[in-house]
Amino acid sequence: MQTTREPYLQSLSHRGIIRGATIKDATTCAVLCHYFGGLRYALPPMSRWRRARPLPPDYLYGTAEQPGEHDSEQGAIRCANVTSKKGNEDCFQCNVWVPCAGKCPLEGWPVLFAIHGGFLQFGSPNDFSCARLLGEANFDCIIVTPAYRLGVLGFLASEELHQDAAAVGEESCGNFGFWDQRQALEWTRENIHLFNGNPLNITVSGYSAGAYSAFHQLAYDLRLPAEKSIIRQVIMWSNGPGVQPMSAINAQKQFNELLSVLDIPYTLSSQEKISHLRSCSPQELIDAGTKLKRHQFRPYTDSVFIPTHLFRRIDDGWFGHQLEARRVRLMIGECRNEHFVYGSWYPPENDSLSSLRRRLEADYSPEICDALVELYYPTGQLPENCDNWRDAFGHLYADIQVHMLQRGFIDALTRGVSAVSAAQLVHRYRIEYRVKCVDKMFPPAWGVTHATDLAMWFWGNGDILEDHEQGIVQNALIEPMKRFVQGGSLGADFQWNRNAVRVSQAWRLRSDGHVDVWEDSMWDKGLRVWKVLRNEATLKINANL
Structure with missing residues (x-):
């Protein structure tokens, strides 16, 4: 079934004005939902393999004269990965789908935060198509689908990267994809009311690696004081926690093997190794990663996002x-x-x-x-x-x-x-x-x-x-x-x-x-x-x- 799109302006209060789309059934002209694609939830880090930066309080998506353009069918920018060369490291965006039918509850629409799968190596928030779920199946919830860093860009870790993070005051390295998801989740809590969503009723869900991610987001959430927790429900489609993520020792072995494949000498200083890796293009890193014995880049036990216990x-x-x-x-x-x-x-x-x-x-x-x-x-x-x-x-x-x-x-x-x-x-x-x-x-x-x-x-x-x-x-x-x-x-x-x-x-x-x-x-x-x-x-x- 084909759909059509009509421009839809949305005021986001202090965040300005954006232009999304009202999606309709092309045959019946029935309104399915409002859609806003590629909304930035964080600023990129100053350097590769560091944390993304929260949006500043005065960040504007657009103005009445020049609304932010978020009506494209392309949706959020995906992270560069093993299956797509069209991605980008600056993938800190999400898509937001808002119901049109039914009466919005006084407290706001419930929110489903859906994390895409792909073994943490590939995938995109655009893999979710939610218009007919909202418009035909009457799923009366806002749906947020975030992009996050994948593979070698999202889950490389080592002592060298730990030192690099410490130099700028970050308490750990690695698990960047999980930190990105967390940034998007915090953005959702702080901004979803601007779309008539209920920040006190957020369900974190995910399919496959997205379900694995949802578990780790829940585990992190449960360690926070109750007043700072975000998650009310969790849906884990076809995955779950299996074993303690890899140790720092095994993460270092993977990092060293990557250096070897890229002909970066072990004898260089930590700073020089990182500098060489940062000079590589995303595709060079991704291609090199596929040649490793441990070619799957996954979370590691950093004692911050993932505790040893x-x-x-x-x-x-x-x-x-x-x-x-x-x-x-x-x-x-x-x-x-x-x-x-x-x-x-x-x-x-x-x-x-x-x-x-x-x-x-x-x-x-x-x-x-x-x-x-x-x-x-x-x-x-x-x-x-x-x-x-x-x-x-x-x-x-x-x-x-x-x-x-x-x-x-x-x-x-x-x-x-x-x-x-x-x-x-x-x-x-x-x-x-x-x-x-x-x-x-x-x-x-x-x-x-x-x-x-x-x-x-x-x-x-x-x-x-x-x-x-x-x-x-x-x-x-x-x-x-x-x-x-x-x-x-x-x-x-x-x-x-x-x-x-x-x-x-x-x-x-x-x-x-x-x-x-x-x-x-x-x-x-x-x-x-x-x-x-x-x-x-x-x-x-x-x-x-």
């Missing part, structure tokens, strides 16, 4: 009790066939266990890889349910990114709270239903694989849901999500949690479009995997932090 606080009950005390709720779940997409992302170079192991080390520490290989392949033989070792990698990768450690996380989160509190805090789902429009991107043989459900959560996400699919998606997904984001109960008037009284049960959208409560057949395995990684690998990792 993060997973200990999950296991000892602190995390769950904080959620309970602050009444922060979590929606979390999975697709049935996650492994097909996971197995396609930088698969092992050849069909062997050793090649699978080398691929794992691009994401995880050697300690974690040791524990996983021993747990999953104790005899070194290919599992019976796998055709080859690349297939085995897809299943294992999906287990650690989603299936197994998600279950261990939920168990640890709710272990110290009452059954009633657990049912109120955590809302689990499982998707086994696939809509037709995703066939354009994902082979039908892949089933309900990773990201196929985005077309449902976002009402086609720019494509078309068939008539018979719309009723299923509206009742089974959109209405419960809408109630969740609004802060309401997912009670008996919806099918969610009608009979699910244990966290080992999940609400399930079946392949036939019906909803039931699923007794999780993978629950016990998930708890075993979580326990092995906690008891064996984490102890070794903590010794190196």
Whole structure:
């Protein structure tokens, strides 16, 4: 379905005047929403690999004579990354989608802050298409989608970068992509009222790496004093916390390997090394990064955004009790066939266990890889349910990114709270239903694989849901999500949690479009995997932090 755009002026009070767009259905002329693309939420840092700077109090987006132009279909600038050369390091922008239908609550529209996925290596806030979700499915919430730094630009860390940050008064380096997300989240809290949003009701959500990001934003938020916290609800689509992010030692190894690939001598001073790296173009850095053994640039334990005791606080009950005390709720779940997409992302170079192991080390520490290989392949033989070792990698990768450690996380989160509190805090789902429009991107043989459900959560996400699919998606997904984001109960008037009284049960959208409560057949395995990684690998990792 095609849409049309008409200019729409919005006053942002002391921030000036901007021109967005009113998006309409091209056939019916029905108004879908107001849209504002590429709104700056922070100023770029003075140098690469430093924190973005908050907007100054007198920052203006535009004036009555020259409104800020935020009506382009291009949306926010994406960060340069491994899949796109069109990005930019100055990607500190977000898109804002505002409902037109319905009556705005007195306290303002609820806010959904949606973080895009892409393994933290690629992706864009423009991957979300929200107009029809707001206009046709009546999802009465403001949606904010931020860009953030990715890959080597967003997650490189080392002692040299730490010294560079300290020289300008920054307390840590690395995790710049997470700090960018935080800047965008703080911008949302401070400015969303200018779009009639409610800054006291912000749900942080994300898909895949966006869900992983949402977890770390929540973990950071829970360590703040209650009066400074931002997050009221969290939605984690198809991902979750798995293991303690890499140590400073392993981050330094990755940094040193990058120097080697770029022919930058180790013997240079810290300042000279950083200077050489800053003289490289983004594309040079990205291309060099793909040649590393550890070619995935991911978060590290910096003791500021990510504390050394993060997973200990999950296991000892602190995390769950904080959620309970602050009444922060979590929606979390999975697709049935996650492994097909996971197995396609930088698969092992050849069909062997050793090649699978080398691929794992691009994401995880050697300690974690040791524990996983021993747990999953104790005899070194290919599992019976796998055709080859690349297939085995897809299943294992999906287990650690989603299936197994998600279950261990939920168990640890709710272990110290009452059954009633657990049912109120955590809302689990499982998707086994696939809509037709995703066939354009994902082979039908892949089933309900990773990201196929985005077309449902976002009402086609720019494509078309068939008539018979719309009723299923509206009742089974959109209405419960809408109630969740609004802060309401997912009670008996919806099918969610009608009979699910244990966290080992999940609400399930079946392949036939019906909803039931699923007794999780993978629950016990998930708890075993979580326990092995906690008891064996984490102890070794903590010794190196």
